[in-house]
Amino acid sequence: MPAPIRFGIIGAGAIAPSLCRAIAKHPRARVEAVFDPHEGRQQALADEFAIPLRPRSLAALLDDPRLDAIYVAVPNKFHVPYTLQALAAGKHVIAEKPFAMDMDEARQVAAAVKRSKKLWMLGMNRRFPAAMQQARALVAKGAIGEPYHAKGRWQRRCGCPRLQTWFGHKAISGGGCLLDIGVHMLDQTMFIAGNFAPLTCSGSVYGKFGHRGQGEGGWGKSDRDPRMTFDVEDFANAHIRLQGGLSIDLDVSWAAHMPKPNVMETIIYGSEGTIWVGQDEAVAGGKESILLCTRKKKEFVVEESPKAKIAYRHCDRFNNFVNAILGKEEPCVTIDQALAVQAVLSGIYRSSAEGREVDVRAELRPAQSRTARA
Numbered sequence: 001m002p003a004p005i006r007f008g009i010i011g012a013g014a015i016a017p018s019l020c021r022a023i024a025k026h027p028r029a030r031v032e033a034v035f036d037p038h039e040g041r042q043q044a045l046a047d048e049f050a051i052p053l054r055p056r057s058l059a060a061l062l063d064d065p066r067l068d069a070i071y072v073a074v075p076n077k078f079h080v081p082y083t084l085q086a087l088a089a090g091k092h093v094i095a096e097k098p099f100a101m102d103m104d105e106a107r108q109v110a111a112a113v114k115r116s117k118k119l120w121m122l123g124m125n126r127r128f129p130a131a132m133q134q135a136r137a138l139v140a141k142g143a144i145g146e147p148y149h150a151k152g153r154w155q156r157r158c159g160c161p162r163l164q165t166w167f168g169h170k171a172i173s174g175g176g177c178l179l180d181i182g183v184h185m186l187d188q189t190m191f192i193a194g195n196f197a198p199l200t201c202s203g204s205v206y207g208k209f210g211h212r213g214q215g216e217g218g219w220g221k222s223d224r225d226p227r228m229t230f231d232v233e234d235f236a237n238a239h240i241r242l243q244g245g246l247s248i249d250l251d252v253s254w255a256a257h258m259p260k261p262n263v264m265e266t267i268i269y270g271s272e273g274t275i276w277v278g279q280d281e282a283v284a285g286g287k288e289s290i291l292l293c294t295r296k297k298k299e300f301v302v303e304e305s306p307k308a309k310i311a312y313r314h315c316d317r318f319n320n321f322v323n324a325i326l327g328k329e330e331p332c333v334t335i336d337q338a339l340a341v342q343a344v345l346s347g348i349y350r351s352s353a354e355g356r357e358v359d360v361r362a363e364l365r366p367a368q369s370r371t372a373r374a
């Protein structure tokens with residue numbers, strides 16, 4: 001039996017068990033170590049999943065030759081520094097979203113990935129549910145013709161992560177709902193449409209609830225800390241233009257007055273049909289599913305849950321990452337796609353601050369041509 005891919009986890013918070021559960025099902029991988037400065041959370045995760053190594057420093061984790069791959073599952077500010085350190089230590093890296101705090105950081109990772117012989121992947125789990133992969137496959141095979149407009153909406157009525165933790169504190173999170181769940185919705189909309197070539201965006205962000213101690217949903221295991229004041233947005237919207245004429249409208253909220261507790265849907269309008277992917281009690285019993293709206297013989301036809309062959313049958317980002325290390329699958333998320341999504345997110349914040357539409361192409365040009373044009 002060939003040696004397994006041995007994982008070390010940085011950060012034993014609310015999301016870390018997702019790796020442990022997925023890796024437990026993979027015959028060629030195991031979780032070997034976990035580090036968290038909070039010893040209680042480190043021990044609790046290690047005990048729950050029988051993780052043998054429990055180093056008490058980041059350096060001890062990264063320098064351990066028994067580890068092949070690192071899962072970066074810490075507050076956003078540490079994603080890039082730890083990714084760079086892990087790549088420099090010769091490890092494969094799967095990092096949590098959002099990619100980075102800003103484009104400068106994102107470009108540092110892109111440069112390090114280019115130099116490294118190791119695999120780096122952003123863990124965009126929302127690309128992997130079967131409905132998401134089927135939607136991508138249907139659009140790719142032309143089921144809706146040419147996509148020209150898309151809507152991505154993830155709105156929670158009362159879903160701010162635990163207040164007075166790092167999630168709402170910009171110096172550590174980099175932003176609020178846009179970076180936390182907007183990143184998923186933007187990424188999956190661009191993924192289904194098959195277009196990662198943004199041109200411009202116009203966006204607005206608002207903070208209306210968290211600042212007043214309202215809208216808490218409760219996600220997150222970090223302890224409350226009164227220094228973690230809420231200074232990020234809890235609502236964001238944007239209009240994005242992409243190459244080829246596609247446009248995307250994005251609506252995101254952690255908190256808002258709305259009839260349903262959660263709305264999550266992506267709609268792609270095409271020349272020959274429209275595809276809807278989402279969760280709605282009226283469709284497939286509320287399970288994430290697809291509606292395909294087309295016209296056949298002059299009649300409008302709505303197909304519920306149309307099937308299409310999916311690329312990743314395990315439906316899991318960690319399985320894809322391990323299989324890509326083993327050379328058995330292509331990594332689903334590429335660095336260029338991650339840079340494109342990050343450029344739009346940074347552009348939306350800039351657009352909101354400046355009160356105008358902004359060009360995001362400059363952010364994606366290689367460093368030399370950016371300097372030449374500056």
Ligand SMILES: NC(=O)c1ccc[n+]([C@@H]2O[C@H](COP(=O)([O-])OP(=O)(O)OC[C@H]3O[C@@H](n4cnc5c(N)ncnc54)[C@H](O)[C@@H]3O)[C@@H](O)[C@H]2O)c1
Nearest residue numbers: 011012013014015038041073074075076096097220221222
């Ligand atoms: N992919 C998804 O759907 C998804 C869902 C939730 C969270 N996330 C992402 O995962 C990351 C972690 O989120 P979470 O919900 O687990 O947060 P959390 O607050 O529950 O846990 C964060 C953990 O990181 C530890 N930590 C803090 N600073 C650290 C440092 N400098 N070095 C090492 N560990 C440190 C904390 O002690 C804590 O145990 C975030 O970036 C978040 O955006 C992704």
